[in-house]
Amino acid sequence: MKKILFLMAACFSVVLASAQQKPAYVLYNAQGKKVSYTKMIAQLSKQDVVLIGEFHNNPISHWMELGITTDCAKTRKLVLGAEMFEQDNQAALDEYLAGKLSAKGLDSAARLWKNYTTDYAPLVDFAKENKLSFTATNIPRKYASLVSKGGFEALDSLSTLQKSWFAPLPISFNADLPGYKNILTMMAGHGTINMVKAQASKDATMAHFILKTRKPDHLFIHYNGSYHSDNYEGIGWYLKQAQATLKVATVTTVSQKDLGKLLKENKNKADYIICVAEDMTTTY
Numbered sequence: 414m415k416k417i418l419f420l421m422a423a424c425f426s427v428v429l430a431s432a433q434q435k436p437a438y439v440l441y442n443a444q445g446k447k448v449s450y451t452k453m454i455a456q457l458s459k460q461d462v463v464l465i466g467e468f469h470n471n472p473i474s475h476w477m478e479l480g481i482t483t484d485c486a487k488t489r490k491l492v493l494g495a496e497m498f499e500q501d502n503q504a505a506l507d508e509y510l511a512g513k514l515s516a517k518g519l520d521s522a523a524r525l526w527k528n529y530t531t532d533y534a535p536l537v538d539f540a541k542e543n544k545l546s547f548t549a550t551n552i553p554r555k556y557a558s559l560v561s562k563g564g565f566e567a568l569d570s571l572s573t574l575q576k577s578w579f580a581p582l583p584i585s586f587n588a589d590l591p592g593y594k595n596i597l598t599m600m601a602g603h604g605t606i607n608m609v610k611a612q613a614s615k616d617a618t619m620a621h622f623i624l625k626t627r628k629p630d631h632l633f634i635h636y637n638g639s640y641h642s643d644n645y646e647g648i649g650w651y652l653k654q655a656q657a658t659l660k661v662a663t664v665t666t667v668s669q670k671d672l673g674k675l676l677k678e679n680k681n682k683a684d685y686i687i688c689v690a691e692d693m694t695t696t697y
Contacts, residue, residue: 436672437693438473441686445675453685454484457662460632462623464648466639466665466683470695474666475532477687478636481664482539489632493540494623496615496637497526497533498549500578506549510541523549528696536636548626550635552579552618561611568614580617585654586610592646616641620651639665643682668693 442448457463465481467474485491498506505522508514516534519525526533540547556579559567565584568576576582588594588606596612597604619637627633641647642663649661665683668691669676675688 436690438477438687438689439672441675441679441688443681443684443686445677445680448685450480453664454481456684457481457664458485458488458632459660460662461660462627462633462635462652462662464635464637464642464661464663466637466642466663468666468668468689469526469532469638470528470697471666471668471689471693472532472696473687473689473693475535475696477664477666479535479539482536482634485632485634486539486543490628490630491543492546492548492626492628492631492633493536494548494550494619494626494633494635495533495536496551496619496635496641497529498547499524499551499553500549500618500622501553503549506537506547509537510545510547512541524554531696533636546626546628548622550619550622552614557611557614560614561605561608564607564610565614578618579614580621580651584610584614584617585651586613587650590646590650592640592644612647616647617651619648620655623648623652624655639667639682645683 440448440450440453463481465478467478482491482493502523505514505519509516509519514522520529537547539545556568556571556575565582565586568579568582588609593609593613596609600608619635619641623633623635635648637648642649643665645663649663652659652661663683664685664687666687666689667679667682668689669679670691672688672690675686679686679688
């Protein structure tokens with residue numbers, strides 16, 4: 414009897430502990446199978462480029478970005494890059510990495526995002542501490558705005574220097590990519606094809622500078638909003654158009670109420686999917 418009571422108590426303890434668990438995230442592969450963090454890192458470390466798609470205001474996204482970066486650095490030489498830095502701010506970013514510009518000076522010179530201090534500074538400082546290159550991959554927002562209003566043709570009259578800050582003209586564009594078509598759908602009749610082209614100008618530019626600044630035998634880790642790389646489109650599409658044999662892996666973030674099973678609509682968004690609780694607090 415004592416043995417039975419002991420087993421019952423042990424089982425109850427396991428059930429109670431399980432019920433009390435409140436996981437912040439669960440990792441899945443593209444097919445919706447749960448996967449360990451260690452296995453994901455092992456696979457990401459074998460790539461040429463890793464695109465990490467984040468929710469800009471999600472703390473788990475940012476925590477995982479830093480974790481993936483630090484753990485991949487244990488076995489690979491790295492180059493880092495991010496959507497959050499526009500290419501015309503590369504000089505200021507380089508000066509900061511070299512210790513020639515203070516954090517305050519970088520803030521003044523580089524049009525940093527409002528959540529830079531909490532969410533991106535740890536990545537930049539990791540690069541600084543480990544003497545890694547960090548590429549400002551994005552098109553300056555004022556030029557993306559020009560595209561949004563006047564199409565790619567609006568960029569033709571810019572100077573040679575200004576044109577060096579985005580993907581070479583003419584920028585290829587496939588309006589039939591599902592992600593681009595969905596932008597118009599989400600805008601419910603209020604969007605224009607030029608707005609979609611503005612998104613493409615960002616994707617093309619980020620891909621261009623990833624390819625331009627990646628180094629032989631290095632892993633390039635890039636941080637971007639999830640929409641820029643979900644479903645193997647966006648940046649990934651432009652990378653493959655330029656170099657079909659490039660080994661590219663993607664990570665994305667999704668949110669669900671129930672983390673126990675990946676929803677059908679979230680499968681195949683990326684090679685690895687960080688499924689976070691939908692009631693997760695945000696950084697802004």
